[in-house]
Amino acid sequence: MAEMLVKIEPQASVSLPMPLLDKCVHCGFCLPACPTYVLWGDEMDSPRGRIWMMRKSTIGEAAADANLQKHIDNCLGCMSCMTACPSGVEYNKLIEETRAQIEESTSRPLPERLFRWMLFATFPHPQRLKLLGVPIALYQRSGLQALARRIGLLKLLPKRLQAMEALMPTVPLNPFRTLMKVSSVKTTRARVGMLTGCVQDAYFGHVNAATMRVLAAVGYEVVVPKSQGCCGALMVHSGLEHEAKAYAKRMIAKFEEAGVDTVVINAAGCGSTMKEYGYLLRDDAAWAARAAAFSARCKDVSEVLAELPIEAALAPLPLRVAYHDACHLSHAQRIHAEPRALLAQIPSLDVAEMAEASLCCGSAGVYNLLHPETAEELGDRKVQHLLDTHAQALVSANPGCLLQLQASLRRNGHAELPTFHMVELLDASLRGLSVESLLKRHNQGCRRDR
Amino acid sequence: MAYIVMDATILAQLKSAVGEHGLVVDRNQVQTYECDGLTNFRTTPAAVVLPRTTAEVQAVVRICAEHAIPFVARGAGTGLSGGALPAEGCIVIGLARMNCVLSVDLENARITVEPGVTNTQVTERVKAAGYFYAPDPSSQTVCTIGGNIAENAGGAHCLKYGFTVTHVLGCEVVLPNGEVRWFGSEHGVVDPPGYDLPGVFIGSEGTLGIATKAVLRIVRRPETVQTLLAAFHTATDAAQTVSDIIAAGMLPAAIEMMDRLSITAAEAAVHARYPMCEALLLVELDGPRAEVDAQIREVRELCSMNNAWEQRLAQTEAERSLVWKGRKAAFAAMGRLASHYIVQDGVIPRTALPMVLAKMQTMSEETGLRIANVFHAGDGNLHPMVLYDASVPGEEDRALILSYDILRLCVDVGGSITGEHGVGREKQCVMSYMFHEPDLATMLRVRHAFDPQNLSNPEKVFPTPRLCGERRHGAYVPHPAEAAGIAEVF
Numbered sequence: 001m002a003e004m005l006v007k008i009e010p011q012a013s014v015s016l017p018m019p020l021l022d023k024c025v026h027c028g029f030c031l032p033a034c035p036t037y038v039l040w041g042d043e044m045d046s047p048r049g050r051i052w053m054m055r056k057s058t059i060g061e062a063a064a065d066a067n068l069q070k071h072i073d074n075c076l077g078c079m080s081c082m083t084a085c086p087s088g089v090e091y092n093k094l095i096e097e098t099r100a101q102i103e104e105s106t107s108r109p110l111p112e113r114l115f116r117w118m119l120f121a122t123f124p125h126p127q128r129l130k131l132l133g134v135p136i137a138l139y140q141r142s143g144l145q146a147l148a149r150r151i152g153l154l155k156l157l158p159k160r161l162q163a164m165e166a167l168m169p170t171v172p173l174n175p176f177r178t179l180m181k182v183s184s185v186k187t188t189r190a191r192v193g194m195l196t197g198c199v200q201d202a203y204f205g206h207v208n209a210a211t212m213r214v215l216a217a218v219g220y221e222v223v224v225p226k227s228q229g230c231c232g233a234l235m236v237h238s239g240l241e242h243e244a245k246a247y248a249k250r251m252i253a254k255f256e257e258a259g260v261d262t263v264v265i266n267a268a269g270c271g272s273t274m275k276e277y278g279y280l281l282r283d284d285a286a287w288a289a290r291a292a293a294f295s296a297r298c299k300d301v302s303e304v305l306a307e308l309p310i311e312a313a314l315a316p317l318p319l320r321v322a323y324h325d326a327c328h329l330s331h332a333q334r335i336h337a338e339p340r341a342l343l344a345q346i347p348s349l350d351v352a353e354m355a356e357a358s359l360c361c362g363s364a365g366v367y368n369l370l371h372p373e374t375a376e377e378l379g380d381r382k383v384q385h386l387l388d389t390h391a392q393a394l395v396s397a398n399p400g401c402l403l404q405l406q407a408s409l410r411r412n413g414h415a416e417l418p419t420f421h422m423v424e425l426l427d428a429s430l431r432g433l434s435v436e437s438l439l440k441r442h443n444q445g446c447r448r449d450r
Numbered sequence: 451m452a453y454i455v456m457d458a459t460i461l462a463q464l465k466s467a468v469g470e471h472g473l474v475v476d477r478n479q480v481q482t483y484e485c486d487g488l489t490n491f492r493t494t495p496a497a498v499v500l501p502r503t504t505a506e507v508q509a510v511v512r513i514c515a516e517h518a519i520p521f522v523a524r525g526a527g528t529g530l531s532g533g534a535l536p537a538e539g540c541i542v543i544g545l546a547r548m549n550c551v552l553s554v555d556l557e558n559a560r561i562t563v564e565p566g567v568t569n570t571q572v573t574e575r576v577k578a579a580g581y582f583y584a585p586d587p588s589s590q591t592v593c594t595i596g597g598n599i600a601e602n603a604g605g606a607h608c609l610k611y612g613f614t615v616t617h618v619l620g621c622e623v624v625l626p627n628g629e630v631r632w633f634g635s636e637h638g639v640v641d642p643p644g645y646d647l648p649g650v651f652i653g654s655e656g657t658l659g660i661a662t663k664a665v666l667r668i669v670r671r672p673e674t675v676q677t678l679l680a681a682f683h684t685a686t687d688a689a690q691t692v693s694d695i696i697a698a699g700m701l702p703a704a705i706e707m708m709d710r711l712s713i714t715a716a717e718a719a720v721h722a723r724y725p726m727c728e729a730l731l732l733v734e735l736d737g738p739r740a741e742v743d744a745q746i747r748e749v750r751e752l753c754s755m756n757n758a759w760e761q762r763l764a765q766t767e768a769e770r771s772l773v774w775k776g777r778k779a780a781f782a783a784m785g786r787l788a789s790h791y792i793v794q795d796g797v798i799p800r801t802a803l804p805m806v807l808a809k810m811q812t813m814s815e816e817t818g819l820r821i822a823n824v825f826h827a828g829d830g831n832l833h834p835m836v837l838y839d840a841s842v843p844g845e846e847d848r849a850l851i852l853s854y855d856i857l858r859l860c861v862d863v864g865g866s867i868t869g870e871h872g873v874g875r876e877k878q879c880v881m882s883y884m885f886h887e888p889d890l891a892t893m894l895r896v897r898h899a900f901d902p903q904n905l906s907n908p909e910k911v912f913p914t915p916r917l918c919g920e921r922r923h924g925a926y927v928p929h930p931a932e933a934a935g936i937a938e939v940f
Binding site: 018019022023024025026027028029031032037040041042043044048049052053056061062063065067068071084085086087088089 | 474477478481487498527544546547549566570589591592593719780781783784785786790791841
């Protein structure tokens with residue numbers, strides 16, 4: 001065998017704090033928890049391998065090259081590895097810091113840059129999403145979508161645009177309605193402010209409305225600060241630190257004005273980011289303390305509702321559902337028991353657990369648009385586990401997961417299987433809706449807010 | 451920093467053997483394979499291949515045999531003795547993609563799997579039918595059957611159920627010359643006539659070939675399981691209790707012991723609500739309900755007689771699994787207490803426990819290095835963990851030397867240098883403390899019968915002058931000429 005010694009010249013590198021890296025003892029407990037390792041079985045696409053690459057670059061033994069970028073990009077950021085880690089590695093900090101440094105130091109090919117620019121020019125902007133809703137609604141309701149899908153026209157599109165089309169939700173016809181303040185009819189427990197979100201606000205308005213009704217029904221006064229904007233989750237996950245910080249500051253200021261005790265969030269991805277504002281703005285003297293105080297007030301809707309037993313009457317909902325853990329709820333926020341405990345309070349509701357429950361569905365923010373093949377593989381896997389439970393519906397607590405699973409169900413020929421946000425079921429039970437009317441709303445495909 | 455680049459024609463051959471997606475050669479990628487669960491030793495391999503079939507493994511091994519390239523098999527890379535540490539210029543054969551359960555035969559209580567299936571996945575697959583796979587190393591959720599076979603993996607429940615070797619009925623092996631053979635029975639026949647080749651192969655640490663399929667024995671889940679936690683003021687009391695339980699004629703499924711440092715780490719990781727004490731015993735009994743109920747009473751009496759100040763029986767399955775989760779996370783959770791540590795794996799006669807634990811305490815005080823203990827007390831398999839800080843100059847070396855001193859102590863009291871983690875790269879220099887030259891020479895002859903070219907996981911298990919120097923009983927000590935920069939080891 002011919003051997004050749006190669007000297008590595010100094011190149012771009014990433015630099016991470018050694019104490020964060022040293023926490024990893026290389027035990028490998030994260031491997032089976034990691035979706036990319038489960039799919040591909042290579043060390044570079046495992047949390048342990050990624051941390052090893054970060055370490056190598058930090059100590060100057062490897063460059064921050066295209067390979068590092070590739071394997072860091074491949075990470076879904078589901079944080080399942082953090083749940084599995086016995087040693088307490090803060091992988092969220094490591095991956096976000098690495099992504100920020102890579103975005104600063106390395107460039108991407110032009111088509112990649114354009115696609116990313118397009119994503120960040122639309123998704124974090126609820127108003128733009130709502131405007132986009134008009135042509136999408138026309139496309140969906142004119143029969144054009146059905147035609148395009150039937151004759152296979154979409155296959156001519158690049159894979160990423162195909163994924164985008166496949167993930168489009170059925171948009172409501174009244175996306176521009178605004179939510180008002182609601183108050184409990186009885187004594188008020190506390191005044192809470194609700195995050196409306198971006199995708200949630202534009203395409204899942206019925207989930208926001210249901211959240212407000214449920215909170216009011218159990219005794220909260222709910223206010224919705226106007227012009228909240230985006231929480232910046234997509235930016236944080238993509239290494240766009242400056243933009244993320246600007247969004248965070250706007251969000252903090254808006255909710256401070258509203259004067260609420262608690263910030264209620266019904267989108268797992270947003271919640272996990274907002275709970276980390278304190279860390280994101282830690283080096284900003286003017287904002288660090290405000291951000292930390294704000295983060296401490298952020299709670300997922302299931303945390304708020306699980307604090308006290310629901311006193312209002314809950315009508316039976318005889319239905320078998322499978323509960324899907326959103327990664328940013330169960331792994332990033334460690335909220336696992338609360339949604340289950342809430343669903344367990346609904347009489348006659350049968351909640352099934354899925355195999356590989358801790359594995360990501362492939363949504364992961366905009367991951368399913370950037371890496372459609374990987375996301376589809378994970379989505380198909382999830383659908384199989386869902387079907388194995390013989391559930392009549394799927395329940396989750398994150399708009400991203402719901403979009404991803406709806407698309408996966410359509411792709412697998414199970415478009416008829418309804419998906420709900422956890423609060424929709426509580427809302428239906430509190431309002432005494434029948435299972436038939438709940439499912440009918442799904443079948444109509446149109447979820448107009450009432 | 452330098453690393454070896456492989457010849458282009460060999461790379462082309464490898465690519466045609468495993469496909470483009472099965473070959474990894476870029477530096478930033480292959481370096482993620484430079485060590486396993488033991489990070490003190492690191493070597494960047496020349497290439498990594500990720501085969502999907504026996505035929506692909508065979509094709510790669512043939513290329514290695516033809517060009518005399520060393521190769522190292524790797525499962526999930528959780529080993530703690532450096533068994534999957536690459537050799538200079540070697541090809542790492544990663545088996546993680548061979549992760550299919552091939553067949554389940556409940557009537558004959560066996561299951562056939564590929565080597566990349568994890569230990570837990572085997573149990574998961576047969577759990578619903580009331581069976582489990584008995585060997586349960588602490589890393590069972592991650593570690594693979596291939597690695598378990600190479601290391602003859604153990605685990606807490608091996609006290610009653612035996613090690614991997616008693617649960618493998620047969621395995622398909624790619625020999626170092628590229629031939630494929632079945633050792634034991636392909637059809638799961640127990641104890642076929644002729645030499646016990648599975649017995650030779652299992653625990654050979656990757657030096658005799660690569661397992662590509664395995665027929666495993668699965669075991670009926672017992673009717674009842676009871677798990678008791680007992681807290682003691684001293685390790686001596688706890689150790690005496692262990693001896694008393696065995697002397698009373700009982701064979702618990704597991705008897706584990708944890709000291710204060712280990713409890714602290716495990717508690718921080720999983721919040722199992724362990725009693726905080728100097729020595730915690732975890733005793734598990736399983737079997738028919740009447741027998742378990744009677745024995746657990748007896749065990750509790752023995753604990754009380756030996757001054758246990760708290761005893762707690764796990765009340766639910768969830769509580770029981772949490773107790774075990776903490777115990778099994780104890781090694782990795784040590785990362786919460788120290789930036790670095792070495793896990794050792796000595797075996798001693800049960801009766802020597804109090805003396806050895808006391809001696810280790812003295813060694814810890816003398817060196818100023820903390821030693822945590824979490825171990826399989828029932829079969830005297832110790833896992834002392836030497837904690838250190840690699841950023842302090844010289845501390846890593848002192849920790850390694852202390853860990854080897856502990857192994858020599860185990861040999862001195864009539865024990866062994868490894869119970870289940872294997873010799874690997876880490877303990878090879880202590881091998882000659884345990885074995886005489888003729889013993890080692892006999893083992894080497896077995897090795898060379900399988901691998902005359904010395905290609906399959908070379909430079910493991912056996913002490914070599916290059917790695918162990920003249921002082922073959924401990925850490926490498928450079929020759930004075932080498933230290934002075936006059937000579938160089940190559």
